[in-house]
Amino acid sequence: MxxxxxxxxxxxxxxxxxxxxxxxxxxxxxxxxxxxxxxxxxxxxxxxxxxxxxxxxxxxxxxxxxxxxxxxxxxxxxxxxxxxxxxxxxxxxxxxxxxxxxxxxxxxxxxxxxxxxxxxxxxxxxxxxxxxxxxxxxxxxxxxxxxxxxxxxxxxxxxxxxxxxxxxxxxxxxxxxxxxxQWESVAANLRGMPIVTQHKSWIYLIEWLGLERIAVLEAKPGLPPSAAHLSQVAAKLERRPARVILRAAYQDRRASDWLADRTGLAVAALPYTVGGNERATDLFGLFDETLRVLNQHANPEGG
Amino acid sequence: MNRHYSLIISGLLFGLMSAPAAASDPDIQQLRQELELLKQSYEERINALEARLAQMTQERKVSATAVSPPVARDPGARALRQGQNAFNPGIAVILNGKYNDYGRDPNDYALPGFQLGGEAGLSSEGLTAEESEITINGNIDDRFYGSLTLGLHQDEDETEVELEEAYIEATGLAGGTGLKAGRFFSEIGYLNRQHTHTWDFADEPLAYRAFLGKQYTDDGVQARWLAPTDTFVEIGGELLRGTGFPASGADNEGKGAYSIFARTGGDVGTSHSWRVGLSGLWADARERGSSGDEHGHGGGGVEPSVFDGDSDLWIADFVWKWAPDGNPTERNFKFQTEYFDRREDGTVAVDDGAEISGYSGEQRGWYAQGVYQFRPRWRIGARYDRLSSTNRGNDPEVLAEAGLLSTHDPSRASAMLDYSRSEFSRLRFQYNQDKSRPGEADDQLSMQYIMSFGAHGGHQF
Known part of the structure; x- marks a missing residue:
């Protein structure tokens, strides 16, 4: 003792x-x-x-x-x-x-x-x-x-x-x-871009840049996407195509990859926060990087 | 808006009060009446405006599901008109049900070498709603926090309400100190502090069953101190009434047990974290009965016995958790193990005190378990338990009747699979190969659901 x-x-x-x-x-x-x-x-x-x-x-x-x-x-x-x-x-x-x-x-x-x-x-x-x-x-x-x-x-x-x-x-x-x-000028051509997100983590980004969220892979926030719901999303995307699927770096890639396979859409892994990828080392880098990734998908031809 | 009216009214009031003192009584009377009328008409208008406001807010919220307008979450701006209900505490309800199937007669259950006490024993065979739990907690003021947990379970044909925990905590103490008073689960060991619904297996480790009567809870006070270091270091102690097993009878004028605990822990990289702890419990037991005579579990071949004396227990615990990049959502692994060592000195009596023997017990036990979440929602786990004892006394016959003399070392191996739809619901299957008793192994199968609703529970380490 x-x-x-x-x-x-x-x-x-x-x-x-x-x-x-x-x-x-x-x-x-x-x-x-x-x-x-x-x-x-x-x-x-x-x-x-x-x-x-x-x-x-x-x-x-x-x-x-x-x-x-x-x-x-x-x-x-x-x-x-x-x-x-x-x-x-x-x-x-x-x-x-x-x-x-x-x-x-x-x-x-x-x-x-x-x-x-x-x-x-x-x-x-x-x-x-x-x-x-x-x-x-x-x-x-x-x-x-x-x-x-x-x-x-x-x-x-x-x-x-x-x-x-x-x-x-x-x-x-x-x-x-x-x-x-500078970000807002770079993002001018992103306005109205149709996207799909994995979790409802992007509403503030979407509102800021004027993106259009067509669907969310998680039918209910926080619950892993179900196969049935993913099929619905895929069907929906056939009627109303999106440009890209957004996913945060910390999220499981399986659901977005499955949908990408199915629909031919690209998946963009956004850093989501500082440290989310190797270039997002501070707050400035976070948004530089977010816009760089988004801009890669701005044109249907792949830009 | 509201504030404007009250400003006007108070302005009027103020003007009235400072009116010349020479004003005659009828004048004052008339003014009062006028003011009363004014107040009434304003109150009506305020009520009407509030009703309109409420309606508009409702409409806005309905339309908000599509694209919600930004709403500032300034606490002042969204003061809710709920009166007393605005201070509702957090309420969480746990529902827990089981189906148990046993290969051997559960009424015959015993742990040779150990006196079963407290809640120790097998859960009822067949379908059982087991135990439901209600926890109510909240800040009392800026200095105190309170929590109350009631357990509801069936005993024979009555529903019993058990006060599991009822404690207050001082939250405003400086220097890293924390104080707690009331009834609570002791901080000894690793699992003891945690409510059963957060455990990773459907039943308690054999060591908890043998040494702590499933889980040690008692009335008392507790002090904790956190060291101001980057490595987690916490020490603390408890002075307890001494009514819960392994204590009994609130000896020493209602201060029949005390404990100390110390633990340290930290991270290794971002993927690993650990905790190591050591704790001791010194309990005086006055007429500590085995649960066999009171509750009907236990029994078979073992006489009800009464122990008087000292019970000193040491527990060492170790927990290690792994999650890739510290993100447990997809996959994670948890390993935990605890080692128990107990010395008991005193007398054991059987046959309603007619036969008595001096008794000196040396008992040890441990368990180790690992739980792996291999994909979201699904976990598998394995656990191994073992107990052993070397008990002595001047009348071996008495000890043998009390089930305290044994050459058999109880052991058990368990496998578990569970599925969690969300973090609030869990369904579990578990198989035990139980060798608590000598002879053939008992094949035990459990199916369990554990669900919680209400306030969000914490993710304990």
Whole structure:
């Protein structure tokens, strides 16, 4: 017993606290990337998921509990995207600084206009989100909205560097607006492009670019596509052809590949978030890459 | 809109109050009446406007299914007019039903070398609604969280309501500390803390059956501390009343058991994660009966017995999970194992206390299991259990009657296949080759459904 206590003490002795000012825990990589833009070098930023993970399905792993225990700021999407693990993490992490209602807790979905708010909330409809579709970051204008709030929180939590955070925000907004103009000009010929998506993860991108979603492979969100529903989608596509099937990098490729085989449509694996492919290394790269992939499929001839 | 009217009204009120004090009583009376009328007419108009607003929102929502207009999720803007219901806690209901088929007589079930206590034993043969569970939880205020779990199950011809858990947690403590009080599943071991419906097999490991009466729950207080390290390190302890098996009788003035636990864990790359834990439970048992005499399970060839003394238990646990790129949706694998070691010292009595013997028990047990999700919705699993004991006493006949002397080491091998339509429903088939008792193996077959609805449960590690 005594030996065991010594062992624990020894463990602390060899794990010294790092010298970073703020510790930021984000649920998804897009918020980690945003925090990196806005917070600068003096912070320790951690993302609970990578671009290859489904953010619905994470478990409250010991490593995540340890990270949240020391966080000064938690940035998550909210709108129940993390309903299966974030509440559990909060209760296990024993960290009152990052509980809802504190400046150290931020849900991005609280600060953007939500789409696809269901009029009926019933699990028979699949994995529905009562507060609306949580995949908000696929519209870069939402990133800008959340940036404002993140920057304000950083200034609240670390008032000594408030000026620096404001400068960083202004700098980021300048670069982001320039990039946005460029993306929108590149995307002008995508308007009205008919597409099929695997999961309902793209509504914000679709609305931003004016794409037209013909069908969704998951008959009900979160439930794997069934063969019967896929056949229906294939039949529908014969009447009303789409240009491309969109799939997030973390999603299983079988359903979209099957449909591609059947219909001859191309499949585009979009990075979905930062780290979703090797070129999407930051937020700018994410949208550069998304538009590059989409543009490849803009012309029926293959472009 | 609403706010404007209340502003006007309060402005009027304010004006009234600050009216010259010289105003005569009839004047005030008249003004009051006028104000009353004004209030009434405004209230009517406000109600009418609200009704229109509600109707419009409804219409908008109906049309929203096609292309929904962006709606800001500003918490203030969507304050719901639900009165008391706005503070409804999360409610989750678990429905659990089984069909069990046993090769040998389940009434004859025993684990030689171990006193069966608590809920230990085989689940009813044939069709059974087993156990339903209702959990209600929510934040009490900014400092406390509360949770209540009721288990409903059939015992003979009565439906029993069992208070499985009823606890509060302090959420606002600094320094990584957590406090819990009430009735709860002890944090010892790995599986003990988890509700049975999240277990990967239809029944408990033999070690849980033998050492913890299926699952150890008790009244008490618990303190946990999380180390401020990148590696997960958690230590904690519990002071417990001492009523749940292996404790009994709320000894030591209602503080009959205490426990400590320590665990550490982390990730290896993005695909692997693990947890290792060690825990101890020291329990005083006052007149701890075997479940054979109370519930009818157990029995056959074994006399009901009563134990008085100390029961000290150590548990070591290890869990390892794999998911490619940390994404368990398609495929994942989970391995878990726990080792139990117990010392008991005291007396054992049979025949209503007529025969008594000193007793010193040394018991060990372990299980190991692996569960593999080989495609979305489908999982297979295998488990192996083993127990052994070296019990001594000054009257071996008494120990033998109580089923505590045995040369047979109970063991069991299980295979499982389950299908989950969504994360809220699961159908399971399980086969056990059960060698709990000496003699031929018992072929046990279970079919089970576990369904949950209501609040979303957590994805525990």
């Amino acid at each position: 005594q030996r065991f206590v010594y062992l624990i003490l020894l463990l602390f002795a060899v794990t010294p606290a790092a010298g970073a000012n703020l510790r930021i825990f984000t649920c998804e990589p897009e918020w980690a990337a945003l925090a990196t833009e806005l917070a600068g070098e003096n912070t320790n930023i951690f993302s609970a998921t990578t671009g290859l993970q489904n953010p619905h399905k994470v478990t409250a792993r010991p490593s995540l509990i340890a990270k949240m225990r020391r966080a000064d700021l938690v940035i998550c999407t909210g709108a129940d995207l993390e309903a299966g693990w974030l509440p559990l993490l909060r209760r296990k992490a024993n960290n009152p600084k990052v509980l809802p209602g504190q400046p150290g807790y931020l849900e991005a979905a609280d600060h953007v206009p939500m789409r696809e708010i269901p009029s009926r909330v019933d699990r028979a409809e699949g994995d529905v989100h009562p507060h609306g579709n949580p995949h908000i970051h696929t519209d870069p204008r939402n990133i800008r909205r959340v940036a404002q709030v993140v920057s304000e929180r950083l200034a609240t939590l670390d008032p000594a560097n408030a000026t620096q955070y404001r400068q960083r925000l202004a700098d980021f907004n300048g670069r982001w607006d320039a990039a946005l103009r």
